[in-house]
Amino acid sequence: MDKPVLRAHNVVSGYGKLQVINGVDLHVNEKELLTIIGPNGSGKTTLIRTLIGLVEMFEGQVFIREKEVSHMRPHEIIKAGIPLGYVPQLANVFPSLTIEENLKMGLFVKKWDEYYLKRIEEIFNLFPILGERISQRASLLSGGERQMLALARALMPNPEILILDEPTAALAPNLAEDMLQQVVTLKKTLGISIILVEQRAKRSMELSDRGIVLVTGRVAAEGPSNELLQEDTIRKLYLGVREKS
Amino acid sequence: MAIVPVDVLSHAAIAFVYAGKLILLTIGLNMTYSVLKFSNFSHAEWVTWGMFSSWWLLQILAFLVPWDAEMGFIINNILIQATFAFFMVGILGILSEILVFGRLRDLKASARSFTVASIGIGLVVRNLLSMVFGDYPQPVSSPELPFGLEDILVINITLTNRDPILGTQSIILTSYKILIILISIITVLLIDYIFKHTKFGIAMRATSDSIDLAQVSGINTRQIIFITWFIAAGVTGFGAAFVRATQGRFGTMDGFSMLLPIFAVVILGGVGSFRGGIVSAFIISYAREISAIILTEFQKKPYGLQYVIEDLLGFTISLSPGYMDGVGFVVLILVLLFRPQGIFGSVEAIRARV
Numbered sequence: 001m002d003k004p005v006l007r008a009h010n011v012v013s014g015y016g017k018l019q020v021i022n023g024v025d026l027h028v029n030e031k032e033l034l035t036i037i038g039p040n041g042s043g044k045t046t047l048i049r050t051l052i053g054l055v056e057m058f059e060g061q062v063f064i065r066e067k068e069v070s071h072m073r074p075h076e077i078i079k080a081g082i083p084l085g086y087v088p089q090l091a092n093v094f095p096s097l098t099i100e101e102n103l104k105m106g107l108f109v110k111k112w113d114e115y116y117l118k119r120i121e122e123i124f125n126l127f128p129i130l131g132e133r134i135s136q137r138a139s140l141l142s143g144g145e146r147q148m149l150a151l152a153r154a155l156m157p158n159p160e161i162l163i164l165d166e167p168t169a170a171l172a173p174n175l176a177e178d179m180l181q182q183v184v185t186l187k188k189t190l191g192i193s194i195i196l197v198e199q200r201a202k203r204s205m206e207l208s209d210r211g212i213v214l215v216t217g218r219v220a221a222e223g224p225s226n227e228l229l230q231e232d233t234i235r236k237l238y239l240g241v242r243e244k245s
Numbered sequence: 246m247a248i249v250p251v252d253v254l255s256h257a258a259i260a261f262v263y264a265g266k267l268i269l270l271t272i273g274l275n276m277t278y279s280v281l282k283f284s285n286f287s288h289a290e291w292v293t294w295g296m297f298s299s300w301w302l303l304q305i306l307a308f309l310v311p312w313d314a315e316m317g318f319i320i321n322n323i324l325i326q327a328t329f330a331f332f333m334v335g336i337l338g339i340l341s342e343i344l345v346f347g348r349l350r351d352l353k354a355s356a357r358s359f360t361v362a363s364i365g366i367g368l369v370v371r372n373l374l375s376m377v378f379g380d381y382p383q384p385v386s387s388p389e390l391p392f393g394l395e396d397i398l399v400i401n402i403t404l405t406n407r408d409p410i411l412g413t414q415s416i417i418l419t420s421y422k423i424l425i426i427l428i429s430i431i432t433v434l435l436i437d438y439i440f441k442h443t444k445f446g447i448a449m450r451a452t453s454d455s456i457d458l459a460q461v462s463g464i465n466t467r468q469i470i471f472i473t474w475f476i477a478a479g480v481t482g483f484g485a486a487f488v489r490a491t492q493g494r495f496g497t498m499d500g501f502s503m504l505l506p507i508f509a510v511v512i513l514g515g516v517g518s519f520r521g522g523i524v525s526a527f528i529i530s531y532a533r534e535i536s537a538i539i540l541t542e543f544q545k546k547p548y549g550l551q552y553v554i555e556d557l558l559g560f561t562i563s564l565s566p567g568y569m570d571g572v573g574f575v576v577l578i579l580v581l582l583f584r585p586q587g588i589f590g591s592v593e594a595i596r597a598r599v
Contacts, residue, residue, distance in 0.1 A: 091455040
């Protein structure tokens, strides 16, 4: 049986008095790509931000590699050595820092002298363009390059689980497809688990192993992607597929 | 009536020292401006509190503990006073974060709210100081300098004395005035190094870019913000102790009166650029001083512009050197029209402005 890298039970969270996530259970297995889809405002981003401590969790528990991280603040999770990488949707790089400094931020809790050189070679193999522009400020990068840097930074600590919040949101259609392909490649070559939140519901579901449909902060459907892709209601309501008449 | 030539060198020396004061008092504002991304108007009262704590608080403390000659020596030492002011103003910075700014940040308040709150904090601190110490500047003595620097650090050059053409041209700089320049430049280089090249400095910049992303990188952003307040306020207090040492008297309005030039220096140099602050401090203070000379000349009878205008138009306008601060700002505006990010500022730092 697959061992879950991350599992969450009955997560209830929100902002102040506003409850956005109303009791969600989820897990992601080893080397699995889990896609979370759902309409705008369904709480996808809030859910993954809750998992890593950026949004206050009112109830529930979150475990990463069997270590409980519920109610821990994000820096405490990272300091505890939890193998986690996260790429937010907006502000996913540090614009005033150089590419090198951005990558070093991925290793903030480690000794830079020791780890940076060890990791940087693999990162440059994955994203060669970053190596050419190492001393450039991140604010000067294009949208696609920024997204690459954001991924590279999240991969610096060699995480076992990567959480991506709409990595294609700011990209042109052809770049968006490249990005999704890159996510699949990363999963295969690095053997990591990935939680992907996506607006391009159908395409991302086709590429992933398992999917969750989130509606008004609750799990409306869950299962292997190929099964979800076959279900009529999901196809119509959430995947934007029009049936041929 | 003989025209008395202007002592240009002494004016140059005055501007030089004023630039040093500006540099020293600007570093803290530049830090809060670039890391915390709002205009901290209570910076003025950090300066004032630095002056008061370096002098009165130490005097009071020394009064409370058993007095002896050794103690008198310690509290009259500028390094002790400045270090004490560093901690006292640093604590004020942390207190304002705990009581006000931290709460505003938790509520996701806008930068505008931060700025207005900082005006309020400044007023409260200034009024509290007035309640205790009164409104009028009080004369105090200069503290002592260690290592016999008092005698070494003196520049007294007289190029000409009552020369028929050049008049008197002289530079007289006493110990504290020289020290201010040295200390200000050393402090800027030190803070600039910390900001650019240390892990802590990169963490500060990262926190300023995105608090969320900094947190998920493993940075305790709350700690970074506290330390930023402490260092920014502390350095300002440290500088204020030295600035006070150049003055025979000081009062509760001293910090406020320097606030606008301090802001001008940060914006002209470029938010986040500490070295830019050095250049812009010199530009602002020389622009002020030159305009003061010109305005003074305008007021001289009988050929000064003020009297020419009076003769031509039949009414009097005043061209007082008191308008020199305004001229400093004209220079600021002119530069910003061509380089909105300041002389050494990066484009993204513009976002920091409120």
